[in-house]
Amino acid sequence: MDILVISAGLSQPSSTRMLADRLTDAAVRHLGNHDQDAEVTTVELRDLAIDVTNKLVSQYTSPALERALAHVRSADALVVVSPIFNGSMSGLFKMFFDLVPPDDLAGTPVLLGATGGTPRHSLAIEHGLRPMFAYLRALTVPTSVYAATDDWGADSTLGVRIDRAGADLAAVLVRSPRPERVDPYEEVTPFSTLLGG
Amino acid sequence: MQVGVFGIGDVTTDPTTGRTPSEHDRIKDTIAIAKKAEEVGLDVFATGEHHNPPFVAPANPTVLLAHLAAVTERLILSTATTLITTNDPVRLAEDYAYLQHLADGRIDLVMGRGNTGPVYPWFGKDIRQGIGLAVENYALLHELWRTDVVDWQGKFRTPLQGFTSTPRPMDGLPPFVWHGSIRSPEIAEQAAYYGDGFFANNIFWPKEHFQQLITLYRKRFEHYGHGSADQAIVGLGGQFFMRRNSQDAVNEFRPYFDNAPVYGHGPSLEEFSSQTPLTVGSPQEVIEKTLEFTQSFGSYQRQLFLLDHAGLPLKTTFEQLDLLGEILPTLRAEWEARRPAHVPADPPTHPSRLAARENAAAEANDTLVGATSTTSTPDSTTPDSTTPDSTKEG
Numbered sequence: 001m002d003i004l005v006i007s008a009g010l011s012q013p014s015s016t017r018m019l020a021d022r023l024t025d026a027a028v029r030h031l032g033n034h035d036q037d038a039e040v041t042t043v044e045l046r047d048l049a050i051d052v053t054n055k056l057v058s059q060y061t062s063p064a065l066e067r068a069l070a071h072v073r074s075a076d077a078l079v080v081v082s083p084i085f086n087g088s089m090s091g092l093f094k095m096f097f098d099l100v101p102p103d104d105l106a107g108t109p110v111l112l113g114a115t116g117g118t119p120r121h122s123l124a125i126e127h128g129l130r131p132m133f134a135y136l137r138a139l140t141v142p143t144s145v146y147a148a149t150d151d152w153g154a155d156s157t158l159g160v161r162i163d164r165a166g167a168d169l170a171a172v173l174v175r176s177p178r179p180e181r182v183d184p185y186e187e188v189t190p191f192s193t194l195l196g197g
Numbered sequence: 198m199q200v201g202v203f204g205i206g207d208v209t210t211d212p213t214t215g216r217t218p219s220e221h222d223r224i225k226d227t228i229a230i231a232k233k234a235e236e237v238g239l240d241v242f243a244t245g246e247h248h249n250p251p252f253v254a255p256a257n258p259t260v261l262l263a264h265l266a267a268v269t270e271r272l273i274l275s276t277a278t279t280l281i282t283t284n285d286p287v288r289l290a291e292d293y294a295y296l297q298h299l300a301d302g303r304i305d306l307v308m309g310r311g312n313t314g315p316v317y318p319w320f321g322k323d324i325r326q327g328i329g330l331a332v333e334n335y336a337l338l339h340e341l342w343r344t345d346v347v348d349w350q351g352k353f354r355t356p357l358q359g360f361t362s363t364p365r366p367m368d369g370l371p372p373f374v375w376h377g378s379i380r381s382p383e384i385a386e387q388a389a390y391y392g393d394g395f396f397a398n399n400i401f402w403p404k405e406h407f408q409q410l411i412t413l414y415r416k417r418f419e420h421y422g423h424g425s426a427d428q429a430i431v432g433l434g435g436q437f438f439m440r441r442n443s444q445d446a447v448n449e450f451r452p453y454f455d456n457a458p459v460y461g462h463g464p465s466l467e468e469f470s471s472q473t474p475l476t477v478g479s480p481q482e483v484i485e486k487t488l489e490f491t492q493s494f495g496s497y498q499r500q501l502f503l504l505d506h507a508g509l510p511l512k513t514t515f516e517q518l519d520l521l522g523e524i525l526p527t528l529r530a531e532w533e534a535r536r537p538a539h540v541p542a543d544p545p546t547h548p549s550r551l552a553a554r555e556n557a558a559a560e561a562n563d564t565l566v567g568a569t570s571t572t573s574t575p576d577s578t579t580p581d582s583t584t585p586d587s588t589k590e591g
Binding site: 066184185188189191 | 328332333336382383385386387389390401402403405406409410412413417459460461462463464468469472473
């Protein structure tokens with residue numbers, strides 16, 4: 001299983017990346033219980049921030065951005081984690097996914113995570129991230145994990161929630177793998193069909 | 198190889214002087230640039246079609262091209278592109294056939310869909326139907342040029358009963374058509390289906406993307422029986438800013454690049470140059486980068502450069518054309534050295550297609566004679582056909 005992790009954390013290290021890593025570890029562990037191996041690639045969006053902006057304003061696609069977008073399309077599952085700013089996902093996170101064509105994530109299991117400075121952002125995943133992935137027709141897993149500053153303290157249920165989310169992703173991935181992607185440059189719609197359409 | 202220039206007539210402030218040319222200046226400059234292109238030995242001038250400021254490319258390219266036909270002698274006049282989505286195919290059939298007569302056959306067209314959302318509703322069309330419009334409209338245009346009396350019904354236009362598009366194409370040969378696309382496999386498929394040319398304006402995107410599109414077009418061209426994949430008719434874009442000394446080119450062009458409406462305030466000049474055809478440097482660097490296209494896409498038949506843009510003054514554009522004229526013999530020799538014998542050197546032109554039709558008619562006649570007369574000798578066994586002249590065919 002090819003798992004692509006997208007982290008939109010900004011500092012080094014960021015709590016967003018920490019959450020992404022822990023979610024991924026949990027998913028990989030549970031995939032192991034299903035006798036599935038996983039290969040994990042992590043993309044830090046901060047490294048692509050300028051490339052994403054260049055693409056938006058000038059159509060210019062850097063090779064690194066091209067690779068990341070191709071990987072979104074080919075990955076078996078995504079673990080995506082964004083910081084929550086002013087009540088919703090970070091601008092960088094949204095800008096990156098704005099570059100993903102609607103068909104490229106169709107049917108791909110996606111585990112959603114977010115971090116924030118206050119527990120009052122805890123539903124931001126549900127009203128911000130999940131609708132966007134619904135538009136992209138991704139298969140978001142039921143459990144999402146929001147980690148506020150308090151959650152990184154001692155008496156938190158964060159570990160339990162992370163474990164449950166990892167189990168969810170593994171179960172969905174095993175039960176409902178993403179559909180095969182059709183390469184539009186390989187399997188072209190014949191012209192007779194285009195004419196008839 | 199046909200080499201030329203193309204542009205969309207952007208009215209852009211020169212960032213080094215703050216001077217903004219008037220629309221009148223830009224329109225007159227366009228004509229001067231076309232004449233200059235012919236003077237320095239280029240083969241093609243192509244104009245965009247535009248319906249919104251800050252561009253002065255004509256809303257109907259035939260207006261500009263008809264004028265250019267009168268003030269040039271040799272140049273092939275083309276478009277980059279003609280909007281096949283928002284124009285009525287009946288008007289395209291009529292206008293471009295008329296232009297073809299005015300220009301004595303020195304024209305061809307590149308079909309495009311256009312890429313700005315607002316344009317479609319201005320003409321009562323819907324951008325979401327862009328591909329469908331391109332497919333249906335071109336199918337009608339294709340028929341109007343080939344069938345004298347047309348009965349037709351489609352989804353996007355009033356039906357036609359007993360309609361004849363006039364004037365009929367010159368010598369009964371419709372203008373050669375290219376289909377331009379920067380992202381749609383459907384358009385590559387369309388070009389392949391008809392055996393038309395495919396123009397990939399690769400000036401913004403990395404070559405890997407266009408390799409996919411062009412490979413698809415070539416493969417499907419062969420599939421539809423128009424020739425082998427490497428004989429398909431491919432055109433490419435490109436852009437450069439040249440000075441004899443590489444660093445002078447970079448220093449002079451940088452403010453134009455940094456402020457250009459298309460890529461300004463985006464990637465750096467160096468980054469953009471490393472991933473796209475843009476070359477800013479010496480004549481030798483432009484030659485080297487341009488010749489890489491053959492390596493990436495195979496031998497192709499038309500190379501258009503974007504030189505007149507980003508607020509560059511006319512004098513500078515003229516200097517670019519002069520420099521292009523200087524490296525042209527080298528480019529032509531190198532392209533020719535790389536071209537396999539069975540791959541066409543040039544796209545079809547009016548004279549070459551006329552000759553091909555006459556040859557085909559003569560061959561058909563010979564076959565007929567051969568079938569009815571036991572004394573005739575097929576051409577292929579005569580000594581003449583083994584002379585070097587025979588390699589010129591195609």
